[in-house]
Each structure stands twice: as structure tokens, then as C-alpha cells.
Amino acid sequence: xxxxxxxxxxxxxxxxxxxxxxxxxxxxxxxxxxxxxxxxxxxxxxxxxxxxxxxxxxxxxxxxxxxxxxxxxxxxxxxxxxxxxxxxxxxxxxxxxxxxxxxxxxxxxxxxxxxxxxxxxxxxxxxxxxxxxxxxxxxxxxxxxxxxxxxxxxxxxxxxxxxxxxxxxxxxxxxxxxxxxxxxxxxxxxxxxxxxxxxxxxxxxxxxxxxxxxxxxxxxxxxxxxxxxxxxxxxxxxxxxxxxxxxxxxxxxxxxxxxxxxxxxxxxxxxxxxxxxxxxxxxxxxxxxxxxxxxxxxxxxxxxxxxxxxxxxxxxxxxxxxxxxxxxxxxxxxxxxxxxxxxxxxxxxxxxxxxxxxxxxxxxxxxxxxxxxxx
Amino acid sequence: xxxxxxxxxxxxxxxxxxxxxxxxxxxxxxxxxxxxxxxxxxxxxxxxxxxxxxxxxxxxxxxxxxxxxxxxxxxxxxxxxxxxxxxxxxxxxxxxxxxxxxxxxxxxxxxxxxxxxxxxxxxxxxxxxxxxxxxxxxxxxxxxxxxxxxxxxxxxxxxxxxxxxxxxxxxxxxxxxxxxxxxxxxxxxxxxxxxxxxxxxxxxxxxxxxxxxxxxxxxxxxxxxxxxxxxxxxxxxxxxxxxxxxxxxxxxxxxxxxxxxxxxxxxxxxxxxxxxxxxxxxxxxxxxxxxxxxxxxxxxxxxxxxxxx
Numbered sequence: 001x002x003x004x005x006x007x008x009x010x011x012x013x014x015x016x017x018x019x020x021x022x023x024x025x026x027x028x029x030x031x032x033x034x035x036x037x038x039x040x041x042x043x044x045x046x047x048x049x050x051x052x053x054x055x056x057x058x059x060x061x062x063x064x065x066x067x068x069x070x071x072x073x074x075x076x077x078x079x080x081x082x083x084x085x086x087x088x089x090x091x092x093x094x095x096x097x098x099x100x101x102x103x104x105x106x107x108x109x110x111x112x113x114x115x116x117x118x119x120x121x122x123x124x125x126x127x128x129x130x131x132x133x134x135x136x137x138x139x140x141x142x143x144x145x146x147x148x149x150x151x152x153x154x155x156x157x158x159x160x161x162x163x164x165x166x167x168x169x170x171x172x173x174x175x176x177x178x179x180x181x182x183x184x185x186x187x188x189x190x191x192x193x194x195x196x197x198x199x200x201x202x203x204x205x206x207x208x209x210x211x212x213x214x215x216x217x218x219x220x221x222x223x224x225x226x227x228x229x230x231x232x233x234x235x236x237x238x239x240x241x242x243x244x245x246x247x248x249x250x251x252x253x254x255x256x257x258x259x260x261x262x263x264x265x266x267x268x269x270x271x272x273x274x275x276x277x278x279x280x281x282x283x284x285x286x287x288x289x290x291x292x293x294x295x296x297x298x299x300x301x302x303x304x305x306x307x308x309x310x311x312x313x314x315x316x317x318x319x320x321x322x323x324x325x326x327x328x329x330x331x332x333x334x335x336x337x338x339x340x341x342x343x344x345x346x347x348x349x350x351x352x353x354x355x356x357x358x359x360x361x362x363x364x365x366x367x368x369x370x371x372x373x374x375x
Numbered sequence: 376x377x378x379x380x381x382x383x384x385x386x387x388x389x390x391x392x393x394x395x396x397x398x399x400x401x402x403x404x405x406x407x408x409x410x411x412x413x414x415x416x417x418x419x420x421x422x423x424x425x426x427x428x429x430x431x432x433x434x435x436x437x438x439x440x441x442x443x444x445x446x447x448x449x450x451x452x453x454x455x456x457x458x459x460x461x462x463x464x465x466x467x468x469x470x471x472x473x474x475x476x477x478x479x480x481x482x483x484x485x486x487x488x489x490x491x492x493x494x495x496x497x498x499x500x501x502x503x504x505x506x507x508x509x510x511x512x513x514x515x516x517x518x519x520x521x522x523x524x525x526x527x528x529x530x531x532x533x534x535x536x537x538x539x540x541x542x543x544x545x546x547x548x549x550x551x552x553x554x555x556x557x558x559x560x561x562x563x564x565x566x567x568x569x570x571x572x573x574x575x576x577x578x579x580x581x582x583x584x585x586x587x588x589x590x591x592x593x594x595x596x597x598x599x600x601x602x603x604x605x606x607x608x609x610x611x612x613x614x615x616x617x618x619x620x621x622x623x624x625x626x627x628x629x630x631x632x633x634x635x636x637x638x639x640x641x642x643x644x645x646x647x648x649x650x651x652x653x654x655x656x657x658x659x660x661x662x663x664x665x666x667x668x669x670x671x672x673x674x675x676x677x678x679x680x681x682x683x684x
Contacts, residue, residue: 213463
């Protein structure tokens with residue numbers, strides 16, 4: 001089979017060249033560790049309008065006022081009204097909502113009986129920066145609302161020191177450790193950085209050194225050149241992931257609750273998408289410097305708009321729209337889902353589908369732009 | 376078989392407004408070594424690239440080894456060795472790794488023994504594990520040629536293979552080319568060196584994208600109609616600047632102590648040198664124009680045409 005033989009020849013050549021390129025090699029393995037340590041002590045922000053599921057078993061004037069007040073804090077946007085606990089859990093696990101606010105059926109009754117009523121808040125703690133501000137705001141909103149509502153003839157009901165007890169439950173990351181969020185994000189950013197840049201450079205290097213002309217004069221097909229260039233980096237990406245995971249476990253004790261197989265498959269998909277993007281850049285760039293510049297243009301939004309540097313839900317709509325177009329955004333959701341929430345295949349299938357679609361799109365673009373001639 | 380190996384007609388390549396190759400016809404029979412000459416930027420490299428499928432012509436058609444140069448690129452690539460002007464192998468691979476890579480890309484059998492044989496022929500067997508980047512210019516060129524012929528091509532396209540290579544290495548290179556031609560391989564080789572042009576079976580001269588002359592060295596010299604004189608004697612070589620711009624003189628150049636003058640029209644040339652002929656110390660003689668004379672003459676002609684157009 002000619003295809004495989006020529007492909008194998010390309011892969012072998014790339015691997016040999018890679019082995020001799022010491023600096024690149026050092027960069028590929030030194031960078032992840034350096035970033036992990038540096039970013040481990042991170043960034044914070046105060047996002048608002050977070051999607052919230054409200055499970056309201058008691059429907060009285062008081063509870064309605066309470067829900068409205070919670071909404072008025074600006075931190076919560078009640079996008080989903082749910083009727084069962086399972087439904088709410090599913091939404092949280094999929095990442096569709098950040099919070100579940102549960103108002104138990106005996107809320108009003110307890111208040112009237114001068115007992116302390118409870119409101120439960122469950123927060124998706126995988127990204128602690130996202131929930132911190134919101135949680136601080138809710139307690140205040142609740143006590144102010146009740147103070148206002150329980151006035152006039154009802155004033156006597158407001159006498160207990162704390163009429164409402166807010167029970168907070170951080171899910172997936174109970175202690176709100178920022179590093180648990182940073183590590184999965186870092187995986188995405190490191191892979192984007194090295195995979196996109198390395199392939200972009202690998203192909204432009206051939207053009208710059210004049211070896212591309214020689215390569216094109218030989219009977220290799222575009223797909224063989226592309227796959228042969230990409231394959232060794234898939235392996236390197238795999239090693240990078242292993243390095244980050246092990247370092248994360250040792251340095252920061254980040255848990256991994258989901259399926260490893262699913263994680264491996266999703267990572268492979270993401271690595272391939274990133275490589276295909278790098279290859280596309282290389283078909284546009286004239287030399288290695290340009291390839292480097294283009295990689296940085298891609299890297300910047302990947303770091304800032306993917307939900308890595310800043311909470312995704314805290315960004316304005318236009319920034320979120322750009323973020324949705326970046327593969328790392330979707331990879332980040334998958335990794336957080338798998339590492340911290342133990343998400344199932346069905347729950348991350350949407351993000352996987354987006355990555356697969358991106359892979360097809362970018363590969364088609366790369367192959368259509370790759371020239372077998374020097375025209 | 377001994378039909379034409381290269382047979383192209385009316386090849387045209389344009390880059391924007393500029394026509395780099397302008398209706399070039401070229402036929403080369405099997406087993407011939409054809410020298411491809413012309414000034415820098417005359418379209419030699421572009422023509423070679425069109426023949427081996429690296430560039431798509433904007434006009435014209437033809438065949439290489441019986442395959443259409445546009446539709447059957449892959450078939451041509453499999454049977455053609457193309458040596459790029461710039462060293463095209465990987466400097467960060469060893470000599471052996473480079474040859475093995477090329478052998479695998481062409482899907483050759485017995486890669487190891489073929490590469491062994493090629494290294495032996497080159498005399499690089501002892502240095503096979505050195506990085507290619509460490510080789511001198513002459514060795515790089517010989518290695519590049521060895522890589523080109525590894526898959527036993529029927530046609531070799533060599534783009535200025537000996538640029539910047541010392542005379543001894545050049546001679547070795549040309550001996551190799553003739554040995555390959557002896558095996559029936561057809562060679563089209565571009566060069567700037569006149570001594571190399573004379574080692575070719577035949578010559579094609581291109582200037583400003585146009586094919587200006589074609590044939591053996593003798594045919595081109597005889598067909599040029601150029602007349603030449605050589606002057607010898609004290610101070611003859613110093614006359615070159617005085618004659619260079621005279622009417623009827625194409626070129627005047629010092630060769631050692633002698634002066635070499637040529638021009639297309641005999642009467643005009645005689646008239647130009649007449650003032651200097653009076654000097655009894657100088658001996659003037661008719662001589663056969665050299666290839667260089669003719670190429671300089673043709674280049675001027677092509678430039679005049681290009682400017683007139």
C-alpha cells in the first residue's frame with residue numbers, strides 16, 4: 001500500500017528532525033510545567049447573570065419576592081424553572097446552569113411559625129471564580145427582601161435573628177479551589193500553544209529552507225505530507241497531557257473523577273483539531289516568522305476568551321461568541337466535565353460534536369489550500 | 376526507444392503582468408545531455424519546474440517521457456529526478472537518513488542495499504552518519520544528485536547543479552552526468568558556465584523568457600553569423616573599454632593579454648577596429664566567435680526585443 005509506505009517515510013523523517021531540534025523539544029516539555037506552576041496561582045473576576053435553575057416547591061408571595069430579589073442582585077439569571085431535583089442535577093452536570101436554588105415546600109410555613117426557613121443553593125464549583133461573587137450577594141438579598149416583605153401586620157414574623165438560613169453547597173469542587181479550574185484549562189491552552197505553533201512552523205520551515213520544492217518534485221500526496229507532519233505531534237501532545245496531569249496530581253492534588261477513556265478520546269480529537277489549524281496557518285504563512293505571528297493571533301483569544309483566563313459567563317456576548325468559535329473553549333468544558341464532574345459521554349456529546357465539526361472544516365480548508373505545485 | 380523524451384510546445388508562464396516564459400518550444404531526444412543557458416531571471420528555473428509538474432503552464436502543452444505535463448504529473452514525477460537550485464535535502468538529517476527518506480517516498484524495494492550502494496558510489500560510506508548540513512558545497516551537490524537518481528529516473532532535470540562548486544568537484548559532477556547519459560538517461564541541465572555548455576551534447580539558450588538559440592555548440596556558433604577578431608601585442612588587452620561601446624561591436628573583452636572583439640556585421644566591425652589596426656605593435660587576426668560572444672550578442676538582441684515590445 002503506497003499511501004502507508006510514503007506516510008511512514010514522512011513520519012519517520014519528521015520524528016528524526018524533531019529529535020535533533022533540542023530547543024523545540026525543551027520548549028514542548030518545559031513550557032507545560034512552567035505554565036502549570038505559574039498559572040496555578042491565578043486570576044479572579046466577578047461575573048454576573050449566571051444561569052440558574054430554580055426549584056421552587058413553595059409558591060407564595062414571600063417566595064416569589066425572594067426569587068425576584070435574588071434575580072435583582074444581577075448575579076443570577078433564572079433561565080430554567082425546574083420541577084424535579086433530578087432535572088436540576090442534570091442541568092448542573094451538563095454545565096447548562098451554574099446554580100440550583102431550591103426553595104423547600106415548607107418555606108413560608110416555617111417563617112410564619114417563627115422557625116428558621118432554609119434555602120439551598122448548589123453551585124457548580126469547578127470554576128470557583130465564577131460563583132464567589134454570586135454567593136456573597138445572595139445572603140444579603142434574602143435578608144433584605146424578608147425585612148421588607150415582613151413589615152406592617154407581618155412585622156412580628158421577622159423577629160428571629162436570622163429568619164432565613166441559606167444552605168450553600170458547592171458541587172464538584174467543594175472547597176472552591178481555583179487550581180482545580182486552572183489545571184483543566186491549562187491543558188487546553190498548552191495543547192493549543194504547542195500544537196498550533198509546532199505544525200505551523202514545521203511546514204513553513206520546509207518552504208523557507210527550500211526543501212519543499214524538492215519534496216513536491218517527489219511523488220508524495222498532500223494528504224501524506226499533512227498526516228506525516230501531524231502524526232509525531234499527536235504523540236507529543238499525548239505526552240504533554242500526561243505531564244500536566246501527573247504534575248497537577250502531585251503539585252495541586254487535582255482530582256480526576258470521570259472516564260479516562262473518554263478523556264483520552266476527547267483529547268486526541270482536540271489535539272488533531274489544533275494540529276489541523278496549525279497546518280492551515282502554514283499554508284498561508286510565507287515564512288516561519290509569519291507562522292509564529294499567526295499562531296500568536298490565534299493563541300491570544302484562546303487564552304483570554306475560552307473561559308481559561310476569565311470566567312466565560314462573565315464575558316460580554318460578543319466575546320462569548322468569539323469564544324464559542326475556538327476549539328479550546330469546548331475542550332475546556334469537556335475536560336472540566338470529565339475531571340471534576342464525572343460527566344457521561346451523553347453529557348459532553350454536544351461539545352465533542354462541535355470539535356468534530358471544526359476538525360472537518362479546518363482539514364478541508366488545509367487540504368484545499370495545500371498546493372502540490374509552486375503556483 | 377529513442378524518441379523525444381521532452382517535447383513541449385509554446386510553453387508560457389506569467390506572473391501578473393510579467394511573462395517569464397514566452398512560448399518556449401523544446402525537444403530533447405533520449406540519452407542526450409542538453410545544456411540550458413541564459414542570464415539570471417531568464418526563465419530557466421520556471422521552464423524546468425513546468426516540465427516536472429511543479430508549476431502549471433499558462434499556455435502551451437507537451438509531454439515528458441510520453442506523459443502530458445499537465446494531466447499526468449504524477450507519472451512524470453515517478454520517472455524524473457529533479458535537482459533544485461537550492462540544496463533540497465534536509466540538513467538536520469544524516470546523509471544516510473536523507474537517502475533512506477527519498478528511497479521510501481519513491482517506494483523503492485531493498486532500501487538498505489540501495490542506499491548502501493549509493494553511499495559506496497559516492498564515497499560517503501564512512502561519513503553516512505554525519506549530519507548533511509556539515510558537508511561542503513561540492514559534496515552536497517553530489518549527494519543531491521545521488522538522491523535524484525536513487526529511483527533510477529529516465530529523465531534528469533538539474534537546476535544549476537554546479538553553482539559555487541570548485542573546478543575539481545565540477546569535473547567529477549560532469550563525469551557523473553555523462554556516465555548517466557551513457558546509461559540512456561536524458562539530462563536537461565541549466566548552467567552559467569561556458570565550459571559546461573561545451574560539455575553538453577546540445578544547447579538551448581533562453582533570454583527574457585524566449586528561446587534564442589538551439590543546437591550543438593558548433594551549430595550555434597556557425598548559425599550566429601557573428602564575426603570576431605583577436606588582437607595580440609603590448610597593451611592589446613587595454614583596448615577593451617575603448618572598443619566596447621563602438622558602433623558595430625557587440626562585445627570587447629580582455630582574455631589574458633589578448634583582446635577579443637566581435638560583432639554581427641563584418642564591415643561595421645572592421646570599421647570599428649580600423650583606428651587601432653594602424654598600431655604596428657598589435658597583430659589582428661580573424662577568429663571563431665566563442666559561445667560566450669554569441670550569448671552576449673543574443674542577450675542584447677533579446678533585450679532590444681523585450682524593450683521594443
